Amino acid sequence: MIQITVLTLFPEMFVPLQESILKRAQEAGLMEIRLVNFRDYATSKHKNVDDVPYGGGAGMLLKPEPIFAAIRDLPQTNGQRRVILMSPQGRVFHQQKAKQWSVHDELVFICGHYEGFDERIRELADEEASLGDYVLTGGELASMVMIDAVARLIPGVLGEKASSEEDSHSIGLLEYPQYTRPAEFEGQKVPEVLLSGHHAQIKRWRRKESLRRTFLRRPDLITEITFGAEDYPLLEELIFEHEEFASWRGKWQHLCPPPKRQRRSSKKLT
């Protein structure tokens, strides 16, 4: 069971986490989501959580005291807790990060709002994470996206283990094209191999199409891929079909199988 705690001023925004797969995961006891409104920890008469920046400037900053108090009040955990600060200044979130987080016992997301945080709040966090290179009004939407991505990697949350392992980005490649019934729709046929029932050929086709799709759509991911020996013939076929892929050949040339030696005839020459 993974415990997910979100520190936010807007707990009512988290309705989407109570639907569909995440709802079932919580009902099944695979994860628990706790929302903490850190305004409850403000001690001033008007429950202020923000104040003007020292030195002047636009907007209001979240004060340190309520967030520190909320974190210190979290129940002790015997497991591994990871505190994550939502911030456009953090490392951009990606699938590998979701995988790393999914093995923790507890994740704590701190959602900022308004103009930002008092700098001292950063020291509460093990890391800062950004949803992307743009600025949101608050960390709520970003944390929901990250929680969703983590949740589907928790064993048991998705029906089949394979359904998350073959997703785009899980193995550094985009997922291959998928089809369901009917076998022909408005003249467009499902590739023959997928109807063949030949598992090895289907596996080969899928790997090749994953590679093709990644080269065509996300060439920036190619540098991170580790190709295996079984990829060599697929990559060479792809170069034949897309000349432009040849510029990457250096990445897999070392996988080129050595030329087959001619077997020496055992007959002695007389």
Ligand SMILES: C[S@@+](CC[C@H](N)C(=O)[O-])C[C@H]1O[C@@H](n2cnc3c(N)ncnc32)[C@H](O)[C@@H]1O
């Ligand atoms: C308006 S933003 C503040 C941005 C801040 N002035 C800056 O430039 O870093 C308010 C809050 O929204 C959240 N936020 C905004 N953009 C985000 C992003 N791309 N990823 C994650 N959280 C974000 C953060 O918690 C941030 O403190």
